[in-house]
Amino acid sequence: MSISKRLHYKSDQIEVTYDPKICIHAAECVKGLPQVFNPNKKPWVDPNSAEADEIAAVIHKCPTGALRYNRLDGGANEPVPSSTRIVAVKNGPIYVTGNIKITGSDGNPLDAAPRVALCRCGHSGNKPFCDNTHKEINFDAE
């Protein structure tokens, strides 16, 4: 199980960070702001192509927490949800939002995040995170 080193993309207004190891390509980012999040371009994130508020709003929809941000313009950073929400996705992972702290099996803290996608099929190669293996094994669950 691992969290990779985050990649950073900066404008004067906002720093976007991205962890490719926990992205499962749900594509909320690409659908939400294609001029900012374009996998066909290098770098694939261009934080200069939209206002920081718009970018932040789209990042809040990233279900895995692969995308996060730090505001550099004095705007509000992502609020930590005051309650925890757990949603089992049909044939897919468990989406969790809240004040989430991930601890490794050795007891060491791995990450703290407002959004994560956790493995539900039991076959992820990156547990406890979803890595899309549920698609390969045709995981079937309501």
Ligand code: SF4
């Ligand atoms: S919304 Fe998050 S999980 Fe989905 S493709 Fe974008 S970065 Fe990856």
